[in-house]
């Protein structure tokens with residue numbers, strides 16, 4: 451996710467800047483190659499440092515995949531309380547990150563650390579793509595189908611883990627999802643010519659869909675029963691485990707959301723649940739949607755058809771029962 455700094459330099463080679471809230475910046479080097487650049491970092495989302503490193507790297511790499519690009523290089527960003535925690539913890543975080551970057555076929559080439567009150571870890575990732583084959587969040591078209599490649603609910607499960615309310619099945623499911631790279635999903639999406647893409651992270655499914663709709667000048671509809679959610683998420687949400695971010699996302703997006711009348715608050719919170727290292731949200735022409743879902747599933751990715759892009763002069767999201 452990019453902050454809204456201005457792109458006032460107006461360099462024609464800057465193909466994607468910060469004005470469309472896209473996942474990464476894209477800069478054309480020549481007719482064959484564009485540079486894709488992103489950075490992301492977190493405070494720990496899980497107790498195990500190795501797992502935390504893996505999740506952070508999978509999440510940072512995801513912004514490269516969401517552009518249809520290939521990651522090449524990563525730099526570590528580290529804040530660490532050297533006086534409070536053993537350096538072994540830091541070593542494990544970095545090992546988790548390095549293993550994930552390696553799995554992605556990229557290389558960690560350095561980084562920088564500072565002393566900090568609590569651990570923070572992130573990566574700046576550089577990737578490449580063909581300048582004509584970049585998949586932005588600003589090119590969804592009315593009629594496109596919407597596909598989501600990971601189930602929702604990691605924010606709720608992470609909150610439950612912190613509250614000691616999640617069983618091991620729930621936490622394992624969340625960890626498996628958060629450490630999973632979006633590499634295969636991105637490959638299928640590029641091969642089958644996706645129209646637009648973003649990844650689902652802190653703003654939740656509705657927040658990142660809103661960004662795509664606003665950047666593309668369209669509206670959207672989603673079909674609640676088709677949206678995949680991790681097992682255990684509904685019962686945990688009913689126990690009050692939805693994180694503050696889910697409420698804030700709903701509040702922030704209220705004027706753009708149109709819910710069918712009998713959709714429960716729990717379901718609204720799940721659709722706004724901040725995801726850590728979530729899946730790709732892909733817009734693809736309707737006639738290729740089924741092929742994309744089956745190709746994703748053949749690649750071991752839980753792709754699901756969850757909605758549709760519609761014509762609209764406002765980025766409204768209709769959620770239907």
Ligand code: CO
Pocket residue numbers: 451473489490509513651
């Ligand atoms: Co990001």
Ligand code: CO
Pocket residue numbers: 451452471472473648649658661
């Ligand atoms: Co985003």
Ligand code: CO
Pocket residue numbers: 451472473512513516648649650651
């Ligand atoms: Co992103």
